[in-house]
Amino acid sequence: MQILWINIIMDGPPAQSLGVEPVDHDVLRKPPRKVTDAMISKRLIINMVTSATVIVIGTLCVFYAEMRDGKVTPRDTTMTFTCFVFFDMFNALSCRSQTKFIFEIGLFSNRFFLVAVFLSIVGQLAVIYFPPLQYVFQTEAISLTDLFFCFAYCPIILFVFETKKIFERPNEYRITRMALYQKTIEEFSKLLQSDTIDLKKLKTLAFNGCPANSGIRSLTWKILLNYLVLDRTKWTLHLSKQRELYRGYIRETIIKPGLQSSCQSAVVDHPLNCAPNSSWAAYFKENEVLLQIDKDCRRLCPDLSFFQCKTEYPCAEIMNQEAGFESLRKRIVSSSLKVESRSQSRLTGRLEIQSNSKPSHQNNNGALNSASDDNEYEVLAAGCEAHWEVVERILFVYSKLNSGQSYVQGMNEIIGPIYYTFATDPNVEWKEHAEADTFYCFTSLMTHLRENFMKIYDNSEFGILGRMQKFLNLLKKTDKEVYDLFDKQNLKPEFYSFRWLTLLLSQEFHLPDVLRLWDSLFADQDQNFQFLLYLCCAMVTLQRDQLLNGSQAQNIRLLQNYPPDADVHKILQKATELKRIHHL
Amino acid sequence: MLVLVLGDLHIPYRVSGLPHEFRKLLTPGRIQHILCTGNLCTKETVDYLKTLTADVHIVRGDFDDNPNFVDQKVVTVGQFRIGLCHGHQIVPWGDIESLRMLQRQMDVDILITGHTHKFEAFERDNKFFINPGSATGAYNALNSSTTPSFVLMDIQQASLTLYVYQLINEKFTVERLEYRKA
Numbered sequence: 001m002q003i004l005w006i007n008i009i010m011d012g013p014p015a016q017s018l019g020v021e022p023v024d025h026d027v028l029r030k031p032p033r034k035v036t037d038a039m040i041s042k043r044l045i046i047n048m049v050t051s052a053t054v055i056v057i058g059t060l061c062v063f064y065a066e067m068r069d070g071k072v073t074p075r076d077t078t079m080t081f082t083c084f085v086f087f088d089m090f091n092a093l094s095c096r097s098q099t100k101f102i103f104e105i106g107l108f109s110n111r112f113f114l115v116a117v118f119l120s121i122v123g124q125l126a127v128i129y130f131p132p133l134q135y136v137f138q139t140e141a142i143s144l145t146d147l148f149f150c151f152a153y154c155p156i157i158l159f160v161f162e163t164k165k166i167f168e169r170p171n172e173y174r175i176t177r178m179a180l181y182q183k184t185i186e187e188f189s190k191l192l193q194s195d196t197i198d199l200k201k202l203k204t205l206a207f208n209g210c211p212a213n214s215g216i217r218s219l220t221w222k223i224l225l226n227y228l229v230l231d232r233t234k235w236t237l238h239l240s241k242q243r244e245l246y247r248g249y250i251r252e253t254i255i256k257p258g259l260q261s262s263c264q265s266a267v268v269d270h271p272l273n274c275a276p277n278s279s280w281a282a283y284f285k286e287n288e289v290l291l292q293i294d295k296d297c298r299r300l301c302p303d304l305s306f307f308q309c310k311t312e313y314p315c316a317e318i319m320n321q322e323a324g325f326e327s328l329r330k331r332i333v334s335s336s337l338k339v340e341s342r343s344q345s346r347l348t349g350r351l352e353i354q355s356n357s358k359p360s361h362q363n364n365n366g367a368l369n370s371a372s373d374d375n376e377y378e379v380l381a382a383g384c385e386a387h388w389e390v391v392e393r394i395l396f397v398y399s400k401l402n403s404g405q406s407y408v409q410g411m412n413e414i415i416g417p418i419y420y421t422f423a424t425d426p427n428v429e430w431k432e433h434a435e436a437d438t439f440y441c442f443t444s445l446m447t448h449l450r451e452n453f454m455k456i457y458d459n460s461e462f463g464i465l466g467r468m469q470k471f472l473n474l475l476k477k478t479d480k481e482v483y484d485l486f487d488k489q490n491l492k493p494e495f496y497s498f499r500w501l502t503l504l505l506s507q508e509f510h511l512p513d514v515l516r517l518w519d520s521l522f523a524d525q526d527q528n529f530q531f532l533l534y535l536c537c538a539m540v541t542l543q544r545d546q547l548l549n550g551s552q553a554q555n556i557r558l559l560q561n562y563p564p565d566a567d568v569h570k571i572l573q574k575a576t577e578l579k580r581i582h583h584l
Numbered sequence: 585m586l587v588l589v590l591g592d593l594h595i596p597y598r599v600s601g602l603p604h605e606f607r608k609l610l611t612p613g614r615i616q617h618i619l620c621t622g623n624l625c626t627k628e629t630v631d632y633l634k635t636l637t638a639d640v641h642i643v644r645g646d647f648d649d650n651p652n653f654v655d656q657k658v659v660t661v662g663q664f665r666i667g668l669c670h671g672h673q674i675v676p677w678g679d680i681e682s683l684r685m686l687q688r689q690m691d692v693d694i695l696i697t698g699h700t701h702k703f704e705a706f707e708r709d710n711k712f713f714i715n716p717g718s719a720t721g722a723y724n725a726l727n728s729s730t731t732p733s734f735v736l737m738d739i740q741q742a743s744l745t746l747y748v749y750q751l752i753n754e755k756f757t758v759e760r761l762e763y764r765k766a
């Protein structure tokens with residue numbers, strides 16, 4: 001009977017109430033379960049066996065203790081029976097969550113469970129103390145002390161399980177990471193909201209990485225690249241001034257020559273004019289530069305769809321189709337016209353009209369790319385501008401304003417991550433003006449990198465060759481073995497580090513890693529990107545095992561295709577270490 | 585968008601080639617489309633035009649070697665519908681009323697014809713009529729000496745700017761005309 005009773009009160013209300021346990025929202029944060037995983041996992045079986053063992057041992061202990069007086073009385077069975085029931089109740093309590101502690105999910109959070117357990121306990125007490133039921137179940141009333149003893153003894157099972165949960169906590173690491181992330185955001189926000197920003201502190205913080213997916217990185221870069229002054233109160237005025245200035249630049253540089261000649265009529269400027277002072281001649285000359293920019297911008301970050309998507313803030317002048325403004329890409333992409341041919345049929349005398357309704361697109365350099373090109377470069381609907389077109393415009397304006405330097409292939413790779421950061425800023429007020437902000441930050445960045453892109457500086461100390469030599473000297477100091485190996489295998493730095501140094505490692509890693517690297521790079525800016533050299537040395541040093549055992553061909557291949565999945569944090573750590581030890 | 589309009593070259597039957605001045609002016613890379621009124625006459629001239637730009641539209645003239653050109657073409661540039669026809673089909677040659685009839689038939693905003701070897705550009709009823717003349721200055725049935733001329737159209741959506749290049753006394757002159765579609 002007692003066994004039957006246990007069955008009823010355990011499989012009844014308490015087990016049912018476990019089914020209506022309130023939802024644990026942390027389940028969503030865990031990775032999805034594999035479909036092929038067994039429903040009865042090993043863990044579940046272990047839990048079952050453990051609880052069974054503990055309950056059995058506990059109950060038998062009680063029974064043994066009661067049996068020591070030598071006689072089998074109903075008291076023994078009652079004690080054992082009650083203990084077993086209480087064990088079950090506490091077991092049910094700990095079963096409410098497989099991973100969380102009871103006090104985490106709240107002792108009283110499941111009302112049904114409380115009600116069920118209460119009813120079960122009441123039932124149990126009734127069975128023990130109510131005489132008719134005593135007769136049915138052959139139990140005996142036990143004293144209050146004994147009852148308390150059971151109540152105090154049975155939580156053993158609860159303790160066992162809670163302790164087990166402590167050891168099974170796999171997500172502890174992730175929880176602390178989450179807390180750390182929140183803490184970093186708080187620190188940055190506090191720093192960035194003060195009226196005068198402490199640049200040194202910001203640099204230290206930024207060196208350890210800006211938190212992603214918040215507006216913090218975009219704001220930090222604007223400050224580190226000297227676009228925003230440290231006095232926060234002056235920002236609004238400064239920003240509106242700069243943005244107006246940028247719009248002025250656009251109007252100056254992207255206007256069509258045909259409109260201007262209406263004022264002066266002395267000598268007509270015509271499109272076929274080759275004279276150097278002709279605005280048409282200048283227009284076509286800059287089209288050559290534009291062609292290069294266009295080609296480069298179309299394939300910015302090809303593995304991201306971001307640059308091919310349309311921007312929410314296209315250039316107003318172009319969208320309103322103001323006279324003289326046209327989308328830059330239209331200047332160089334020529335298309336053939338929609339043609340209708342009308343001919344009189346000689347046989348019937350009727351007029352036949354044929355038309356080709358699908359005009360094909362081709363580039364101005366003469367190559368005819370047919371339908372396949374249409375699919376490659378999907379043209380957005382009229383009135384839309386893709387992000388790469390915005391970048392194209394920024395680079396075009398930059399090249400026109402810096403005609404000494406013009407545009408060199410590679411600048412698009414540097415502006416890409418900057419524009420991406422600004423245009424994905426969650427704050428709308430910053431996102432709206434991403435184009436103008438990118439222009440200024442890019443200009444500021446280029447003042448440091450300018451020498452890398454100009455041919456005349458190539459052989460000077462500041463040019464790219466000089467930097468590669470500095471890198472090599474640093475490598476000699478930090479890792480003599482690898483340096484000697486490169487020397488022996490004739491691995492000149494031009495073979496691999498040229499791209500690293502000119503493009504600030506933007507081509508070596510995936511975009512999120514590049515952004516992280518640039519956080520540290522910009523935060524170290526006052527030393528003219530010396531940190532970049534340390535980063536390159538770190539990259540080489542971390543691959544030293546493979547390099548030392550590889551042939552020349554293998555090493556070149558490894559260095560030129562540096563594994564993009566390499567752990568960027570390790571590289572940063574190593575570079576910081578190297579910087580501390582060796583000075584340039 | 586730059587569109588070159590020329591025709592009535594008659595190379596090599598009446599003239600040996602384009603005038604030197606014009607050849608110097610016409611370089612690839614600037615012009616995007618070519619509309620040719622016809623009478624080129626040979627394939628070599630067509631090839632030469634194709635070196636300037638890939639998009640060349642030609643209609644049949646009465647002296648063209650290639651019989652497969654169409655008689656009339658209508659191209660759409662920006663907001664303009666441009667009709668192209670050689671003009672020998674219109675009798676009397678160059679008659680304004682007949683041209684207007686043809687324009688109404690083709691339902692175009694700009695009608696380009698040739699054959700008279702005389703440059704003309706005028707507007708009637710908000711429709712434009714352009715005759716680029718002969719780019720080589722070839723003789724005509726009615727006129728033994730003509731001024732070499734051709735036309736470059738700059739079309740921006742709804743406005744048209746015409747640059748007329750004429751060779752007068754060994755020197756080329758440029759004139760600028762503007763039209764706007766109503």
